[in-house]
Amino acid sequence: MELLYNIFVDPFIQMYEAPDFLLQVLWEGLVSGVLYALIALGFVLIFKSSRIFNFAQGIMVVFAALTLVGLHENGVPAWLAVPITLGVMYVLAVGIERVVLRPLVGQPDIILFMATIGVTLFLIGFGEFIFGGENKVMITEALGIPTGALEFEPFGGFVLIEEKDLAAVIMAVLLVIALLAFLNRTSMGRAIRALGDDHQAALSVGISLSTIWVIVWFIAGVIALATGIVWGARAGVSFALEVIAYKALPVLMLGGLESVSGAIIGGLLIGLLEKLFEIYWGQPLLGGNTETWFAFILALFVLLFRPQGLFGERIIERV
Amino acid sequence: MSAASTGLAEAKKSEQPQTAEDILSVNNIEVIYDHVVLVLKGVSLNVPRGGIVALLGANGAGKTTTLKAISNLLQAERGEVTKGNIIFNDEQVQALSPNELVRRGCIQVMEGRHCFGHLSIEDNLLTGAYTRRDGAAAVKRDLEMVYDYFPRLRERRTSQAGYTSGGEQQMCAVGRALMSRPEMILLDEPSMGLAPQLVEEIFEIVKKLNKNEGVSFLLAEQNTNVALKYATYGYIMEAGRIVMDGEAAALRENEDVKEFYLGVGGEGRKSFRDVKHYKRRKRWLA
Ligand SMILES: Nc1ncnc2c1ncn2[C@@H]1O[C@H](COP(=O)(O)OP(=O)(O)OP(=O)(O)O)[C@@H](O)[C@H]1O
Ligand SMILES: [Mg+2]
Numbered sequence: 001m002e003l004l005y006n007i008f009v010d011p012f013i014q015m016y017e018a019p020d021f022l023l024q025v026l027w028e029g030l031v032s033g034v035l036y037a038l039i040a041l042g043f044v045l046i047f048k049s050s051r052i053f054n055f056a057q058g059i060m061v062v063f064a065a066l067t068l069v070g071l072h073e074n075g076v077p078a079w080l081a082v083p084i085t086l087g088v089m090y091v092l093a094v095g096i097e098r099v100v101l102r103p104l105v106g107q108p109d110i111i112l113f114m115a116t117i118g119v120t121l122f123l124i125g126f127g128e129f130i131f132g133g134e135n136k137v138m139i140t141e142a143l144g145i146p147t148g149a150l151e152f153e154p155f156g157g158f159v160l161i162e163e164k165d166l167a168a169v170i171m172a173v174l175l176v177i178a179l180l181a182f183l184n185r186t187s188m189g190r191a192i193r194a195l196g197d198d199h200q201a202a203l204s205v206g207i208s209l210s211t212i213w214v215i216v217w218f219i220a221g222v223i224a225l226a227t228g229i230v231w232g233a234r235a236g237v238s239f240a241l242e243v244i245a246y247k248a249l250p251v252l253m254l255g256g257l258e259s260v261s262g263a264i265i266g267g268l269l270i271g272l273l274e275k276l277f278e279i280y281w282g283q284p285l286l287g288g289n290t291e292t293w294f295a296f297i298l299a300l301f302v303l304l305f306r307p308q309g310l311f312g313e314r315i316i317e318r319v
Numbered sequence: 320m321s322a323a324s325t326g327l328a329e330a331k332k333s334e335q336p337q338t339a340e341d342i343l344s345v346n347n348i349e350v351i352y353d354h355v356v357l358v359l360k361g362v363s364l365n366v367p368r369g370g371i372v373a374l375l376g377a378n379g380a381g382k383t384t385t386l387k388a389i390s391n392l393l394q395a396e397r398g399e400v401t402k403g404n405i406i407f408n409d410e411q412v413q414a415l416s417p418n419e420l421v422r423r424g425c426i427q428v429m430e431g432r433h434c435f436g437h438l439s440i441e442d443n444l445l446t447g448a449y450t451r452r453d454g455a456a457a458v459k460r461d462l463e464m465v466y467d468y469f470p471r472l473r474e475r476r477t478s479q480a481g482y483t484s485g486g487e488q489q490m491c492a493v494g495r496a497l498m499s500r501p502e503m504i505l506l507d508e509p510s511m512g513l514a515p516q517l518v519e520e521i522f523e524i525v526k527k528l529n530k531n532e533g534v535s536f537l538l539a540e541q542n543t544n545v546a547l548k549y550a551t552y553g554y555i556m557e558a559g560r561i562v563m564d565g566e567a568a569a570l571r572e573n574e575d576v577k578e579f580y581l582g583v584g585g586e587g588r589k590s591f592r593d594v595k596h597y598k599r600r601k602r603w604l605a
Contacts, residue, residue, distance in 0.1 A: 105394070105395070106394070106395055106396070106397050187445070187448070187449060190438070190442055190445060190446055190449075191446060191449055193435070193437065193438060193442075194435045194438060194442075194443075194446045196437075197435040197436050197437050197438060198433050198434070198435055198436070199395070200392065200395065200429060200433060201429060201433035201434070201435065201492075202435075202446070203392055203395055203417050203418075204390065204392055204417060204426070204427050204428070204429050204433070205421065205426065205446050205447050205449055205450075205495060205496070205499065206417055206418045206420075206421030206422065206426070206449055206450040206499060207418070207446070207449050208416070208418040
């Protein structure tokens with residue numbers, strides 16, 4: 001009885017009684033959520049245009065962050081280090097297309113997936129060789145990211161919003177909007193959507209795979225840099241940063257590998273739910289640390305009932 | 320009868336050299352899938368500039384493979400042209416990617432329509448303009464032109480293509496190809512799965528496009544009857560080879576063609592290899 005009360009009644013009473021704290025929790029959830037959405041979008045774009053599940057996304061986050069910090073350590077000012085890092089990510093995209101993807105065109109999907117594992121291993125080795133294995137500190141201040149905190153006092157209580165979280169949310173939201181505009185308003189974006197629907201037909205109208213692949217991998221690189229900066233500012237820059245990308249997996253399970261809206265809604269949902277669960281159920285009942293697995297369980301649960309994911313694109317069947 | 324025999328006599332061997340008026344000529348190509356499966360065993364054909372040429376044959380004869388060899392969509396299916404060459408507008412094109420070929424004015428409309436199901440009809444059409452660099456105004460003008468040829472597409476411009484009818488999808492596929500401003504369209508089985516009236520409608524538009532826009536067509540068809548009505552010249556394929564060719568009018572009158580391709584009875588189509596056995600059997604004409 002006591003247990004049932006603790007699961008089904010008590011958490012909601014707490015939410016009701018301390019709405020300011022609920023707001024704080026929701027805010028934290030939102031911060032993670034927009035990041036998850038952004039990373040998931042990177043996966044979706046690559047999957048839509050090449051049927052490849054990009055195993056290397058995580059290491060790309062590490063690589064981008066290390067490059068940025070490494071450049072700064074060597075005396076490159078931050079305002080210059082960012083565009084140079086973007087340039088490096090572009091070169092990486094071109095390299096992956098030329099060396100890995102193009103020779104494997106037409107091979108089974110699993111081979112291409114293995115190839116991204118190869119890219120991952122290469123980047124781990126190459127990254128350690130150049131930047132060394134020790135942890136670094138993200139150059140938050142040099143990048144001009146504010147580090148103060150804002151206080152609000154809603155419902156007679158109090159909510160604290162760190163400025164760097166606010167900056168992260170704004171940046172992520174802007175990036176997501178830019179990506180949506182790119183997908184829906186440009187000819188290249190239309191081509192990516194077309195590729196997602198019908199590969200052969202896309203080829204037949206002259207859509208060039210090489211061009212599109214470079215673009216989507218570069219976008220994945222930009223997303224890697226953005227998430228690397230944000231997450232690095234919290235957790236430091238090391239190879240452990242990789243895990244942030246794996247947080248996108250449940251989002252993809254939930255949202256569907258091909259759905260842009262699924263990635264966004266799924267990301268936000270998982271960010272919010274895992275935070276709520278941790279605070280109101282995980283910590284009091286399970287000793288905390290539920291954020292590492294909650295999203296996966298949630299996603300598995302959803303998959304049981306909807307194999308195409310919550311927002312998987314409806315498969316249009318008609319002849 | 321006399322017309323037929325002369326038409327066939329002069330075209331007994333389908334290896335005419337390319338003339339200046341030919342926009343496309345395929346010379347003795349061989350195609351192999353997966354490095355082992357030999358599918359085309361020496362195919363040659365010519366399409367005159369401004370012509371409509373039909374490529375006829377039963378299931379599995381190799382029509383689609385021939386068209387894909389020209390547009391080079393074979394690559395994505397692990398097929399390969401291993402012999403012969405393909406000349407489009409005086410240039411060897413067998414090493415070009417589909418993208419480069421579309422830029423040069425040769426585009427394929429694939430069998431089975433292949434619209435982008437989640438894109439609107441208008442977005443589908445616009446993907447056809449992907450390779451163009453002549454500005455939004457010109458693309459907009461051509462979009463209107465496509466809508467004028469296919470008024471039904473204008474009505475359904477905002478519908479998701481996946482939810483439109485088979486006829487509308489076929490129109491969408493042809494219209495999409497038109498958006499690339501092609502000189503030549505490789506049209507694969509436009510009649511597939513469509514009601515006879517719609518088939519006529521589509522072919523009428525093909526004829527109009529040919530006349531008004533000067534687009535040349537190579538069309539693969541199983542529907543010999545309709546194809547020979549609209550085409551000026553025809554090739555008949557069997558098991559990876561051209562077995563007969565000639566003026567469309569001559570082919571229409573040819574007894575063997577009538578026997579094996581125009582009159583489909585309950586027993587289905589017969590092969591030219593069996594000509595001797597079936598020659599004298601009378602069959603009604605479609
Ligand atoms: N990707 C492929 N790999 C191996 N063999 C193939 C492939 N595509 C086609 N073939 C074979 O090539 C032969 C010719 O096929 P093709 O599709 O060109 O015929 P078609 O004349 O277009 O027939 P249909 O009228 O049914 O469309 C067939 O025997 C087919 O099995
Ligand atoms: Mg075919």
